[in-house]
Structure formats: structure tokens, C-alpha cells
Amino acid sequence: MKLRNLVGDRFKERPSDCVIDSHALMVRGGYMKYVANGIYSSYPPLKRILKKIEQIIREEMDGIDGQEVQFPVALPGSLWEESGRMNSVGSELIRFKDRNGSSMVLGMTHEEVAVQMVREYAQSYVKYPFMIYQIQTKFRDEARPRAGLIRVREFTMKDAYSFHTSQKDLEAYYEKCYHAYERIFARTGIPEVITVASDSGMMGGNISHEFMLLTPIGEDSIAICTDCDYKANLEAAVSVIHNSNTHPSEEIQLVHTPNASTIEEVAVFLNIPVENTCKAVVYQTNLTDEYVIVFIRGDLDINETKLTKHLKEEIHPALITEESGLNDGYIGPYKLSGQFIVLFDLSLQNISNLACGGNQEGYHYLGFQIERDYGSVDYLDLAKIKEGGICPKCGRHSITISRGIEVGNIFQLGIKYSKAMNMQYSDKDGNLQNPIMGCYGIGVGRLAASVCEARHDDYGPIWPITIAPWQVHLCCLRADDEHAKACADSIYETLLKEKIEVLYDERNVRPGVMFSDADLFGIPIRVIVSPRNVGEGIVEIITRDKSINKRVTILEITTAINELLAMLTADLEGLTSALE
């Protein structure tokens, strides 16, 4: 491909709406074009990258006996009614009517139609296990698309669905898929991706993992233990609190706390540690606006994912009205009257003297003890784990919080979908059973952006050879020089004959323009032809990361490039085999 013919512009200025580097570089480099909020077109360089990533994913999915299929983008609403997700999923699901008034949705994941595809086929245990996958466009009407290709509304995703006759078999396959994912991330150039336990969210099921690329610009928070191998998404991380409050119980007493309504103000005013306070956090359910009051130790925050999961309902922060009967800033469990859902976090267990709201403006209680003054309580894990908190696995105070981009996820779904959609098979004894499912996703565009985020410098992406849009970037400096041009032309033809992918820049532009464009393309191997070097019968070969820079004779060039290609590929494949 000659660069002069390539569709797309490159430019120098960082676009003001690009918050993260990968987004800025991919806009500046002519990779992507804004079409609408969270919706982009791909220019040829990005399309080439995406196709290479898809091929790597495909090979690894085929390698674990996946069978590639294709589901529709537009799905009948009736299938989503069957699974119950038509109601349970919020406004990120696009719903519309077709010309005949039939209810339709745009697929955001494809569990329903995967079950629909195989529920007649797989009616006997002998058909199990099997896995089907597709690589296809999805639409998710995100409230806040951001960060370029990291969080978009329309995206290409590989989604895979496995079907099993036992939990053990699912777990064995889940493990295989886990390793296939490790190979995918290694082969695409980001072997540093880590795996964390996660919350299954709207997917349902219990065990699930996310594959995270750690980076400060990531939108997920991850709790990582520095002492053991515990790693979990903050949303799923278990909060462990050991209270060693052994003070004797005091009498409960109402105290005046003027101008102290936040829990920090109360602690300061009463001169007690914030760990001895009981904070109220109030939500309302989305469906009925019913109030949900969660009491938690004053120094901790609510993990809304855990709360939603417990309630099995979506929630939002409460709007506390006068009619609610709640005294905003002074809500406490003692003598709280009214119809609310009241929950207690585990962090409140075993504290004998708590300060809590007095349920009247300007007053708090001191000496509150839950069991004595309120009654028996089911403590729930509803708190966010904290930096320096206790690791739920090794028990040490060794939790750190990092940020990361989720580049893939795997779920043990169980029978949620097969049961809801009445998919059954006869087992060996002729009894009808619901198959056990797993599902496995990777967003292709997000993966490309993540690689760019992890592999770039100030001047552009540094694409790994396995997914680079081209393998070689051939620059002809001074294309107006007859000899240089003839030499570069002949190298171009030679490399093409060798089936090497070359982007050839023979524009009459200054070297500075040529090199800054080349940096934006991020192609691993750069070959530079200049009049002076051609005079000496040599060319320069430089890698994009500057680690290799050598001069070879024109005759040696094919060999040199093939060696370099083999070496760069082996670097990634080497990492891959080390994982196996």
C-alpha cells in the first residue's frame, strides 16, 4: 500500500476531547472517525488491526474446540422475554418495533439466541460438551461512552457460549478458556494482563473472572493483595473487617450535635474515632422508589454492586423528602420509624459503643449497641474494600487498589438461561436436565485500544508485530531523487513478492513529516532509503521502539527483514508458550 493513497488524515495536535493517550493517538493517526457519541467508523489501519486480532482470537477459540457461528444483531424481543432480561436490563438495551409492530432488540450479548440455536440439537447428553462462538457487532446504549474505543456504544465482540452436563465439566472448560485468553492477550502483545475475580452483573451466575490491563486510566478498580495472589474487581472484592472493640457497653444516650451532620463532623464533635460511628447511606429502588437504608461503619463506603446484587434490583441515591419521615443527616437505627428496607454491613459487628443518628435534626445517640438496642441482625457484606484493608484470602492488611481496563471476561452462568428458556437434555438415566452454561467475551476494539494504551510513546502507538496494520514501513527520503526512488521502488516490489505487508511512503515531504507520520502508524519495522545511503548501497532498518537500528546492504534486506519478523513474532509466541 502506498501511503499517498491511504484514506485518512494524520495530524499533530492532540484533540481536546481525547482524555486518554490511545484515543488521542488513534484519532491523530487516522485510525478512527467519530460518527456519533460512542460510535466510530474504522479507517483502513484500524480495520487491519482488528482483523488480525480477530484472527488470533479465532485461532485460540478453535484451539479449544470452539465452533464459529453467527447470531443476528437484531433479535426478537420474545427471546429476551423468555430469559427475563427484557425487563431486568435497563436502558442500555435498545428496544424497537419492526414494521409489523413486533418487539425487537439490538443484541448486547447473545445468551438467549445461543440457547435458541442449540436447544433442539442438544437434547441428549451425548451431544455435550460443546462451545459455539461468534465475532460480531453488538450495541449497548451506554450512558457515558468515553475514552475512544475503551467504552463505546457499538462494538465488535467475540462472545462464546459453552454447554455442559456437570459443574465439573464446566469448570474444566472454564479453565481451558482461561488459558486460551492468556494466550490471546500474550499474542496480541499484552502478556501483563492479569485475571481478577469479578461480579457477574446482569449475566447472572456465580463465578466469573475479568482480564484486566492495569493502567491508571482504567475505569475499573481492582483490589490486589501484595502478599498473596488475591485479585478481585472492587465491585466483587469481599470486605473483611475485624472489630476489636472491647470497651464495656455504655448506656445509650441522646446528645445534641449542632452543625454536625456528616459522619466525620459527628466524630470530631464527639471526639470519638470514626470507626465507632454507624453511618446511614440511603438509596431508593428504581422500580418503586422504596427507601433502602444501609448502615455501615463510618469510615467505609457502600459497594453498590454488592447492594444491587443483594436486593436483586437496580437502585439510585435517595431523594429524601419531608414526607419520607427520614431526617437527612441524622438517620440512625435506634427508634427509626417508617417502612424502609434496613440493612447492616458486616463492619458494624462486634462494636459495643456506636455513635449513630438520632432521627431528629441536630441529635445523635452515643453508646448504641446493635443487638441490645435494635435486636438481632443479619449482617451483610456491603462495604467497599479499602487500600490497606484486610485481604480476604491471606488475612493480612495488604490490599492495594489499582485501576485497570477490562479486556475480557469469563462467566460460569450455571443454568440461569437454560432453565428460563426451557432447554433440556436427557441424561444417561433418561432424566431431563438443564445444561450448565459458561460464557466468554472479548471486545475486539477495546483490546486494540488497550494494546495502544500499553504500547505507545509520545509520538504514536508501538504496535506488536502480530497485530500491526503493516509489518514494514518503507520510507523513501527525497523521493525526488531518481536513485533513491528507484531503489525504494525496487525494495517495495521485492518485499511485496515476499508476501510482507508494506506501507510505502514515497511522498515528496520533509523527513520530519514522514517520520512523525510513521510514528503515528506505529509499524514495528521501518526501512529508510535516502540518497546518501543509496550511494553507499545500504539502507537503514529501525524498529519502532528504537531497540534495533542497523544498516544493511540492499541485497541483504529481505533476509534482514525476515529475520527481524521472525524474532519479533517469536518474542510474542515465546511468551505464549511460556504460559502453556
Next chain:
Amino acid sequence: MKLRNLVGDRFKERPSDCVIDSHALMVRGGYMKYVANGIYSSYPPLKRILKKIEQIIREEMDGIDGQEVQFPVALPGSLWEESGRMNSVGSELIRFKDRNGSSMVLGMTHEEVAVQMVREYAQSYVKYPFMIYQIQTKFRDEARPRAGLIRVREFTMKDAYSFHTSQKDLEAYYEKCYHAYERIFARTGIPEVITVASDSGMMGGNISHEFMLLTPIGEDSIAICTDCDYKANLEAAVSVIHNSNTHPSEEIQLVHTPNASTIEEVAVFLNIPVENTCKAVVYQTNLTDEYVIVFIRGDLDINETKLTKHLKEEIHPALITEESGLNDGYIGPYKLSGQFIVLFDLSLQNISNLACGGNQEGYHYLGFQIERDYGSVDYLDLAKIKEGGICPKCGRHSITISRGIEVGNIFQLGIKYSKAMNMQYSDKDGNLQNPIMGCYGIGVGRLAASVCEARHDDYGPIWPITIAPWQVHLCCLRADDEHAKACADSIYETLLKEKIEVLYDERNVRPGVMFSDADLFGIPIRVIVSPRNVGEGIVEIITRDKSINKRVTILEITTAINELLAMLTADLEGLTSALE
């Protein structure tokens, strides 16, 4: 791939809802799964076929300097407002609102977003010409999806858009694309596809061609001249009528024609040739229900595509009410009163004595002559060409009407989109111009179904080697026989090592079941291992079309299959090169 693990069922009975063979065979063979009206999932065999077709298309598009890009499926309505298609396209366009109330559509073709992608890039004439294409999901809410993958609502399409600075350059590229299309159809195994002139429909523009696979089950009608190379879609075919009515004019007279309201009845009753009658056909416009009366020679029919194009409005057959002032069955141009759009077809030119409706029940006029009795008229080409009609190119009565499936189309769009969307470039003299566009489509699934329609027998598809789901179907008869099984296993491993795609059937089923399944898979080369043959050290190789049937020793098998693969491929590639 072992057949026992392959997802999808095969069965014997022709499904009652399948009207055409390809649909029936692709349902019976486990290729496709009904999801909703005109919406299907693809099982692995079909997905493999589609990927191979896509790759052939991709190679040919790259071969004519196409650059692969990707546009979104969900597009902002504002882009379609810009082009004017938001209003001009009917209910086949899915429109919906996103969570923020923004107007969105599901892309059915992508002219708008193609222009949007390049209108900043291509502001100077030096950037031209170029072509961008994508292979992607489209949605078109067809009123009557039918015939399996032939007419669906959701489909994968290759759509390409070229941009030029002169009509001459567009035409040169159009010609290149025309030949690339011929190669695509030859390589996918249907070189017999013909090219016909077509109507541009909602695309706009003037010159366009359709690539048609002639078959009685096709939904398009095509006028083909048996004497010259004229070929046109019936919708676009020019109707040529030479009237040689040299009778002297007669006086116009009203005659009583009881019980004769159809034009045939009138001709019989009055004992005149039907060619001497003037028939009225009445429509109403969709928007305002205004009446459109078209007069045409009694033996001819209206071509509604031409009529719609002339009116620039959608129409429907009229509902003639009492209030309309029209006398159904007796409508004629003479003394017709009321506010109607009145049009005359070219077929009425040069007839001196016409019978036409009397505009009162039970009466017709005789001796009507348009210019004398009605006035000067702009005759329009609004008639359907007929079997045996005059060829507009060679002038002979040599038109035949065939049916066909449209497997591809190419359009010269002109500046319709670039002008509406204000895409401009500076020409050599610094003047601003709108680029001239072409667009080029191929439906991937429809092509697969068309190949099946053209290449099948009663028992299943006969896939061309280039797009077959696998290259070799290995059947182990009597898999319970230890020697046969071991031999087949070893052949399977050997072929896989040779990178040959093998579907391996080692189920314990009767040969009849195995072979009828194999017929449904339609794989070009079948290798049969049986206990008796293994005893003699040989296997059978049979092609799906039964043209080759030979016995080779087990040692020769790889060579034999590689030779066969080369030969079958050369058959198609040979056709391809003959076209060049």
C-alpha cells in the same frame, strides 16, 4: 472436525415452509436456524462458507485498489437527514431513538457514512480517485422476506464506495469493478451470472447494473434479447412499440358496451384488435392519495418502477370511490373531468382509431384519436416490455423474459450524495467541486444461497471447492471395525497435517445415514474407508457431483487428494482467467 461434535441437526423431510430448494436443503443440512421472520443464525457449515465467500470478495476488492474500512451498523438519523433519505426511504428503514432521545437508524446501505468518513480527507483533487469498502451486517425491514437467505431482513453485505473527479474516471473504475464482480462470481462457482441494466431505485444516479443468476425461482424478471447482447431488468427495460396503424381517422362515437368492462371484453365485443384499445390503469400516490391515471395500449401492462421514477413518489393501486368522479371499468381520456394526474404511454402514439372508456357506465368511445380529440401529449415510456417484444438495442422482435436472482449490483451514483452532504474538493484550478461517486454491493448470504440454488441435486448442495465448508468429507463405514477405524483415523490425521480441511464422520451409523448426511454437507471430495477396502489396502475417492470415482491405495491418498483439489480449484480459477 469430527461430525459427531458438529453443532446442528440434519433431517430428511423437506420443511413445509421452504419454497425453494436451496432454502430447504440449507435448513435440512443444519446450515441455518430461523430466529425471526427474515432473520437467521448461521451454524458452523454456513459460517465457514460465508467466510470463504467474504475472503474471495475481499481479495477482488483489494485487487482493484479497494481499502477495507468499517462503518457502524447503528447510524445517527442526522446523517440520513443530510442526504434526504430519512424521508424518502420507506418503512424498510428501521428508525429508533437512543436513551438520550437522539434519532438513529439501522444502516441498510452506507452512502451517507461513507461520505462522512472522507469528506474532510478528500478536499483536494490529488486525493482522488479512491474506493473504500466494508463487509458488514445490514438491516432492511422487508415487507415480505422469503426464500431463505435470498430475501432476508438482516444480512451481511459487501458495500463499496468509489470517489472520482470526472465522469470518465468513474466509468473507467465502474468497468474495473464490473470485471472484479465477474471474477467473484466465477470464483465462487457461478460463472454463468449475467449482467443486466437496471433501475437505480432509492440509490439515485443513472447508470446501474445488476448481476443476475438466471433461475426460474428468481424474484426478478429480466428481458434478454436473443439476437443481440441487450439484457435489462424488466423494471428498467425500455419498451419499444411501433404502431403502424394507417387506417384513416374515423369520427369519434359513443357506443353502448353492456357487460364489457375489461379491455379484453371490450375488444371482443367491438370486434377490434386489443392493440387498438386504450386502457386506463389507476393508482394513487402514497402521500396524498391523489389519483394517477395512466393510459396504455390495451395489450400492455404498466411498469410500476418506471411510473414511480417518473412521479418521484411511491404509489399504490387505486381504490376507486364514488366520490372520485371516476367510472371504474369505463375510464377514458375523452371528456374525462376531474383533478387527476393523467399520463400517456408511448404505446399509444400513432394510432388513429382507438377504443377507450366512455366515462359512464356501459359505454366506450370508438374512433378516438389522441391529438385530435384530446390534445398534444407528452408520451412516456411506462410499459412493461413483453416476451416477443422489440429489442431496444437491435430493433428485432427478439425479447425473451427470464427470471433471476440479483447477486450483486453496481451503481453510478453521480453527485447525489456528495452534493446533498456538501462534500467538496478543490480541482486543479482551485474551484470547488462535488466528487462523483459509484457504489457496489454484494449480499454474502444471498450469494451462498444462490450458489446452492445453482449447484445442487435432490440430495443436497454441491458446493464448489472454493467455498465448500470443508474440502474433504471422510466417511468411515463400520467405525466399529477396528481396522477400518484405525485406517480412517490415520487418514484424518494425515490430511489435517497437510492443512486440508476435513469433516470426519466416524459415527456408528448405517451407510445410508452417513451418505445422506454427506450429501447434505455437499463437500466436493468424499473419501470412503470400509472394512472390505481396507483389507485390500485401498480407499474410495468420489466427488460430490459423482463425476470422479476412483480407488487409490492408502499410501497414495494425500497425493490423490491434493491433485483433485488442484484440479477442482483450477476449474474455477480457469474460468476466472478466461474472463480477464
